[in-house]
Amino acid sequence: MHTPLRITFQNTPSSDAIRQLIEAQADHLEQFFGRMTACHVVFKLPDGNHRSGGPYEVTVHIKMPGGMTVDIDRTPGLDERFADPQFAVSDAFRRARRRLQDRAKVMRQEVKSLHKRVDRTLDRPD
Template sequence: MRQALHVRFQGMEESAALRAAAEERALKLEQFCADLTSCRVCIELDHKHSQQGRPFVVRIDLTFPGHELSVSHVQNEDAYVALRDAFDNMRRQLEDRIGRLRGQQKARAELGE
């Protein structure tokens, strides 16, 4: 990744373990796209649902040349589950986008462009 991973915590104390889990999952995304330019992760303790438990909300913004992908509002009462689900959603989006880009490149090559 060209820029360092940015992990931000809102409404909660910073957690080294959560930060490490986010870093590990961000590194795995580089297996699908080696030229990632940035990854921003926000882990927030939602205060809106105090009577029903307080879910963690995870948002991820990922950029690579010419593209920006976003996953927002993945919620779970377990921060690690919310983090896992958000990164799984991001991986699917990234795989889909890379597949479409490779398909376009292949189509151009077949046309002789």
């Protein structure tokens, strides 16, 4: 992986398994979209959930050329799938990939633009 990757664990001890999963997901993202200049991932267990083991929050912040950024952050609410740390990481990176796809289309100018306003008059010249 060539893109600098920073991983931060908040309110939970550092885990080699989660770190490896994040590195693999970031590497996959880099292969998909090689123009990333930096990636910061925050793996967080919200306050008060130390003993229960979830739900986990994963935030992905990606920097791209031209000062563009992609930020993925989502508070999982009552969805019990986010109690699984692997699901939380995979979901965040799936969202990041989708956002990067959208951003790449804009950069390649493949997105339809709104129609330009056409001034019309009701008077017809005879």
